[in-house]
Amino acid sequence: MAEATPEASGNFVHRVKELLEAITGKPYGIMEKQHLEGRIWGVYLDENKVEFSESISMNRGAQWVYEDKDGNIQVLSDKFLDITDLASDLYDFDFKDTDVLLDRKKWEKYKKELPRLITELEATERIANELNRKHGTNITIWSGEKPYFRTGFNAKGMSEEEKLREIGKHVKAMLIMWKRRDKWVVTEGAEMYKKEERSRMNMVKFREAVISRLQDITKSEYTKGYKKELLSGVLWSVVGWCEDKKGFNANRGVWYVKETKEGIAIFSDNFETINASNELEYNSIKLMGGVTAGDYEARLNSAFQYYSDVDERGWKIARPITKQDATKYGRKATISPKLLEDVAKQASKEFNVDIRLMKDRPVLMAEFKTKGLKRSEKLREIERRAKALAEAWSRVKELSKGEADAKA
Structure with missing residues (x-):
């Protein structure tokens, strides 16, 4: 009682x-x-x-x-x-x-x-x-x-x-x-x-300049990233995003950029998603294990859903991706590590930068130290590496498309 x-x-x-x-x-x-x-x-x-x-x-x-x-x-x-x-x-x-x-x-x-x-x-x-x-x-x-x-x-x-x-x-x-x-x-x-706020506004202006340069190079869309872990050391970050067919057809060779006190690192999207044509396919691939470099540190908790409909107000409705959806639509592109390494070497040589394949996932990356560099110099270094990564993405995309056409 x-x-x-x-x-x-x-x-x-x-x-x-x-x-x-x-x-x-x-x-x-x-x-x-x-x-x-x-x-x-x-x-x-x-x-x-x-x-x-x-x-x-x-x-x-x-x-x-x-x-x-x-x-x-x-x-x-x-x-x-x-x-x-x-x-x-x-x-x-x-x-x-x-x-x-x-x-x-x-x-x-x-x-x-x-x-x-x-x-x-x-x-x-x-x-x-x-x-x-x-x-x-x-x-x-x-x-x-x-x-x-x-x-x-x-x-x-x-x-x-x-x-x-x-x-x-x-x-x-x-x-x-x-x-x-x-x-x-x-x-x-x-x-x-x-x-x-003064310090922040200087950072915001620089980040906006980075986004503008990246958009010119890749034609993709970008937004600011959010830090998820305290003491991560990240000063600012930029992450790519897309939700329509045009966005998925854009070059995703640069998908995540972050600056720490030591330097700036630039990552491509996950190459397993290279053939995704819409949000459902893209996020299904991620649900099946193909998560991008940026998603580990900068994405909000909306990766595993898609917008398939609108409500009476005309707003898009987010729908969770089920296991059945992921199994049906999450078809990863099979890109050999050897191919990615070869393309990375070619792009590195052509643009005089160091592009390399990450050890734990099919993502290309580049980084450089920023000590003593002015912001204009940082932008130039980002631009050089972004062009190389974008070129690498384009080449792998063409090779992947060629293989798909040959199988068809």
């Missing part, structure tokens, strides 16, 4: 509501019983009663106060940061699991790749620790994709008056927490953001 959840007196909950309104000057609501989910009572900041203009800059340090069945009273703030958005906007990083940031010991290591984000979390925790020492609270950052502040106490054995005093103390500390964190964001945080 399930244990019944204790109930609080309606008068006490109303007193909590009035206390919060007196401290914050904002309207609060009392949670209805069906929404308590095992809690004894809950009071929340009622933003529906706040003017929109006022809500934009409103202090949300005490967004919600509740008591659980074990007698713990918690004060929660609103979410103060969107980690995935900031990581994506500033660092082209696509978080798989933001809970990795729960381990504070890793912050210093992650700071090398996500400096603005980690500095904000460090500053926020520092403010929380200062307030805890001063006010006797226990404010902590609850991490996740959208972290928030939390503090509380165990109210077992307390009178209603004692509970109200403790609630007031924790609420006031949380309001100060929100205010001080906001101040950091618009002062030190804003200055740091400006510096990083």
